[in-house]
Amino acid sequence: MTIQSTAQEVPVLELDPFSDEFLNDPYEAHEQMREAGPVFWLERYQLYGVARHAEVSQVLADHETYVSSRGVGISDFAKEKPWRPPSLLLEADPPHHTKARHVVSHIMTPKVLRGLKEGFQERADELVARVAAGNGTVDGVADLAEAYPLEVFPDFIGLPKDGRENLLPYGSMVFNTFGPRNSHFERAMERGAKAQTWIMEQCQPGAPAPDGLGAKIHAAAADAGYNEEDQAKLLRSFLSAGVDTTVHGIGNALQCLAENPEQFGYLREEPSLARAAFEETVRYSSPVQTFFRTTNKDAELSGFRIPEGSKVLMFLAAANRDPRQWENPSSFDIRRKAAGHVGFGFGVHACLGQMLARLEGECFLAALARHVEKLEPAGEPVQQLNNTLRGLDSLPLRLTAA
Template sequence: MTLAPSPVADVPVDDTDPFSHEVLEDPLPFHTALREAGPVVYLSRYDVHAVGRYEQVRAALVDWQRFQSAAGVGLSNFRTEEPWRPPSLLLEADPPRHDAPRRVLTSVLGQRALRTLRERWTADAEQLVDQVLAAGTEFDAVPALAEAFPLRVFPDAVGIGRDGREHLLPYGDHAFNAFGPPNDLVQKGEHRVAQLSGWVGEQCAREALTGDGFGAAIWAAADRGEITPQQAPLVVRSLLTAGVDTTVHAISAILYGFATHPDQWARLVADPSLARVAFDEAIRWESPVQTFFRTTTTDVRIGSTVVPEGRKVLMFLAAANRDPRRWTEPDRYDLGRDPSGHVGFGMGLHQCVGQHVARLEAEAVLTALARRVRTIELAGPTRRHHNNTLRAWETLPVRLTVG
């Protein structure tokens, strides 16, 4: 971290590029420096303010009135820049525009739907684990489990067909890259944006969806007048944009946590009811969603610094989730802690509405594994997948002991 005079009084300045490949490969040293520099830091490279301590990140997340999402949750400011796609009615909207779509999706993804899915997803996970283990006990856990299960069950739940599902991961990857600066990670996906966006848009139409999925339930809400017919496909698109990649990376994070903390896997095998704790602790520990932006709607005091109105503020969710001011031994993956206060799904009004669905997916996979597998260990070099917003694995070779 390089400290220098700031254009805003009483705030340290850092010229690090948090979206560089070096930082994306290993963000922990930067997160530590960010937290230690102060409650708010000015990132000179992008002319934004940043918060990395738990207290300030949580406060910004819940204060939607002063830290708005409607100007975009990425670096681009929708007040002055045209977004590359229609803004999300949930992620990139504030009340009152945010309220009706949020109510509909909360109802669609509620406990009744999860009870219906639990038995089906449990059976699907057991079948997938049996298939993987039948092929061998040493494999890459990313394609074999972390990608395979969400791509198998979540599109079914939404109600889209099987053809073209391979488009969901690159589309989501680009969408989350686009929250950052227009760097090489964004450029690598630009040649397919039109194709991928077109395909996703087609899946959101009423006629493309089965009659018994989340998508049909969203359109039924439009028929009842709870949202407009124009909003319905945008709400479906929000599910398809954010509902696959994040779960893939969460399951990868859990498996990496267990492979590097074998004592914690032994705890899960002894008590499979810890699967939900394992999921939330992985969200805290690895933070699949690393960052989001907000925009100030007025002058806001953070610590001793007044951040002016109209400024982008970059919230480092991952730094907050390992803040030693909030967590004991934050760098340890530990099923003995209560991770429920983590900010990996956001907090407050814009907290991830689909988190219970992702939790159920991960719980199904972990329970199926815990019934068959005694140990999990890394079987070779791992490789990260770089994304401007997400913490992800490209390859995660594992070796399992079955018995």
């Protein structure tokens, strides 16, 4: 079936990318979307989709045509009121986005992150060595993938020890709300309601510890002319996406390495592959599966006309396994040069925290290589179903200490 476009006929797909079946195992559907054409129409939600690497990259790069200020979820902020005040980073366009991004990027520089590496590595080594010392079955999510980011990230921001567990349900809520109002959306809103109060309290000026990133963001934002409400919004944007994506990245890496022992063997032999292993995990399992843009004017993409005001759903995960871009894309290979994946976005809206996520992933996997001799599945993993993210609720693993 096709619908008539002013340029070409757009293939119509009946897929539901937010169904439990799709979220549990999206890969066959990803292939179907890639093969349908460079642009397709999702009939159920009345929106356009792109799943090939070239078109996803093009939409991400063209921020003037495909805007973020009308929402990076299914809701169009030009037609509907958002459930919370829009993010000054994620849901804004230049020049407003440029100003806000400048505030954070001039604090979180490569030099600052290099200064964090020794401390982050020490804490990764301590955690992995302690967990591995039991030489038994652990939950790779709760005991490792959640434990490490929930320790180092809040300390970096300057958050108190008590309450930081709220970061996970809050992040889950934010990412679920980018999808339709299905059961995942409603459940996440219910779970995240209490967490939201704690998050908002921590984002207020004076709440973060004076030596943390949060206080520095407030100071820099004040210098840039932002009032206290917008200072809090800037920090809130950072907290929204700073933990869940890294937790899922580390959890997915543990699953991939446990299920591909030869790849864990390469990492054990050469711990310097830790950064490449995390990068390949982001390409292969894509913790952030999808994002939306909205056309701010009539557009043409690969010969297809897309009218102004159209929602365009980018399947980042499908693009990251596009055989037009990658050789053997469905194979997990930590020796692959995974540069060019779109797992952290692309262009002016590329993930602002990606350097921090990469640092955490690298330190954790380097510690795993040093302190764990054998990493094996010890049961069936439980997939976490989220309208935007792909990760695990639990991952039974058997660890043998090195």
